[in-house]
Amino acid sequence: MPAESADNSSIPATKKVLIVGNGGREHALAWKLAQSPQVAQVFVAPGNAGTAIDATNVSIEASDKPGIIKFAIENEIAFVVVGPEAPLVDGLVDDLQAAGIRAFGPSAAAAELEGSKVFCKNLLRASNIPTAEYQTFRTASDASRFIKDRYPDSEQDVPVVVKADGLAAGKGVIVCSTRSQALDAINRIAGVREFGEAGDVLIIEERLMGQEASVLAITDGSTIITLPAAQDHKPAYDGDLGPNTGGMGAFCPTPLIDAEMMARIERDILVPVVHAMKRSRRPFRGILYAGLMLTAAGPKVLEFNVRFGDPECQPLLMRMKGDLCEIIEAVIDGRLADVDPPEWDERPSICVVMASEGYPSAYEKGRVIKGLDKAAEMSDVKVFHAGTQNIGTTVINNGGRVLGVTAIGNSISDAKLKAYKAVKEIRWPGAWCRKDISDKAL
Template sequence: MKVLVVGSGGREHALAWKLGQSPKVTQVFVAPGNAGTATEATNIEIDASDVPALVQFATKNQIDLTVVGPEAPLVLGIVDAFEEAGLRVFGPSRAAAELEGSKVFCKNLLHTADVPTADYRTFRGSDDASRYIKDKYPEPNEPVPVVIKADGLAAGKGVIVCETRREALEAIDRIAGQKEFGDAGNELIIEERLIGQEASVLAITDGETIISLPAAQDHKPAFDGDQGPNTGGMGAYCPTPIVDEAMFERIESDVLVPVVHAMKRARKPFKGVLYAGLMLTSAGPKVLEFNVRFGDPECQPLLMRLKSDLFEVLYAAAEGKLADIGSLEWDDRPSICVVMASEGYPGSYEKGLEITGLAEADEVDDVKVFHAGTTLQDGKVVNAGGRVLGVTAIGNSISTAKLNAYTAVRKIRWQGAWCRKDISDKAIHGG
């Protein structure tokens, strides 16, 4: 069987690596891929959003399964285009991808399905949104515990957590006034700020059967102690002890199952990865957002622990036969992914800087270095993005996995490279 993975990040490197381990897979292509995927798959110079070219390639090369990594091509309708061409593809349709493509759609669906989430209001412009904040919080110095979200895709950066009225008004202006995130800010959401710890629960579904994956915990803020601006994710670990068996069952019954049913009722049946971003509040789990693909960096530690044949699972889901797949087999040991980033991220950063020490890092026991923002330049690996590498490790305990990961991190160098130093500390120390 021949497989095509669409995308160029750490998630796609992890998918290509794991899919390539299947005895049923003879060849893995990645479009466009990165310097890491080039070492264990065949990179194809087609952009992830160039849907016609991808369909043409898959048809010509008789690809048996295409796995779409990033959200942008899913929202563009890549799955619809592949299915219309008679090609087998894993991922949600354009209509179903609206669950991530529009936060307004997502919040309204959650409300309709009676799925617990934060109270919210939606706005189509900065004037009405600003007026709402000024009316609700008339005192300039009073706390304003809200989160402002751009409606559309913003590479994980269109969510701004606010503490004061000034911060809220600035966030509204950035999103809906200055259009910092482009058309993603045509609508925006103002919602109450939830208090608790975040967790991610991903599930694979064919629209009927749901197979939930172990809970993970992402680290969105840029700096240690969850300080600084939101990013696409600075690291993750799996499983997270804050989601025990009872909580996991509650998330399945109160969140995942109702959403799959609600999407079916809305005539937007969901097939693919359903990713619930959750806040575990004192009142129970509440949904922060839904994504419609494997999370990056959650995908890396998840696949590090997966023992089952990923190809068999995704192929069955694409065929609508997920019920034929039994329980997945997992390594009992926990895993952790530490993201190494370019200096300046999540703002502007310099590209083309040579990365050294990758081979030495890969030699550390129980470590796999997944490439994200890298490319090959004159035979050398250089940085080509903000989040550059996902150094992923497994160990007999979270502490051991962390030690393995950071041992490998210390062997990797490029000018300005940095990472958070506290990935997984919440699991080790609690809170």
């Protein structure tokens, strides 16, 4: 395993921390924060079968603001880490701070950077930050008319991406190549409302060509610490085929982004966004996640998220050395400039997501998962739970993305070998995964 923490042995382990969420990201955060010499106990609300091993689960849903606030006050929680995007967009950090509770994550106003793709695109355009050209529409008929007028020949290529404006669990983005695909995507989002209120407004933007990468940064609104770049695998199937998902795996670092490219991303994208948010009176504190397309003209923004990516968080934290608690508290207190950036294990890591049969569409829950103990015994491997639940001593699948099998190795291929060896130990009826996670790096 990577080095667990810096030497803060002089600081007593007295702090109690609450993490909000129940995914693989939250399990990774709980696992990492539990290693801090300052942290005495980690709670996760509501958590999953994995967080029950590395922390203490609390039966409070992420959407239950009064319950979270009450628990934090009664248990003298030092700070709350809000994992998922929905409670951030819903203003959980604002409500926690109003109750006198320290919280890590952006305000509701700042979280609109992810909560509304239209807000994000307009901010990027106004700040001259490179991104795809786009148009916004409020009705399916207007959007369909735009496609038919711009592409009158039904046989011609239509390289566009159709996006729901609001949150859609990573699935409201439809990549199109033909006119019929674009019209179908418009109907799904704004016609039959497949993604609900997220489709009240939709975006049609040019389809950028290149390779995707994810660059995450920690910021207190003034100082930025950029984390090693990762690559996510959004499409469901091998070869980047099939529908978009919340992410089927990730690896870190990606060879696509060297020091020169990272400096360019910081200069042209990350710093300008933080400044733009400050000018908009929406100062950003927390995790700023840039989803990028590395085009022939340079890096361009596909999207911004306002929290750790899932599954990017898992391989990132496998490599992080030092005390995550120290960094989080520095962000909360607005003193990130006083903290040294974290060191990183030189070895790369990869995360392979094991999913339920049918995901990202309908899937069955309640299937017994076997082999977790064998996988846990493997060297340099950590199985982060996402859609799991304990029923007595049995672990069952309780979601679409079920496990994030994460490994660190001397090379990408070594990490991949270890991860997939662990995957082979784990089974339940209908379990599946992509077989090509990290192959882009090879």
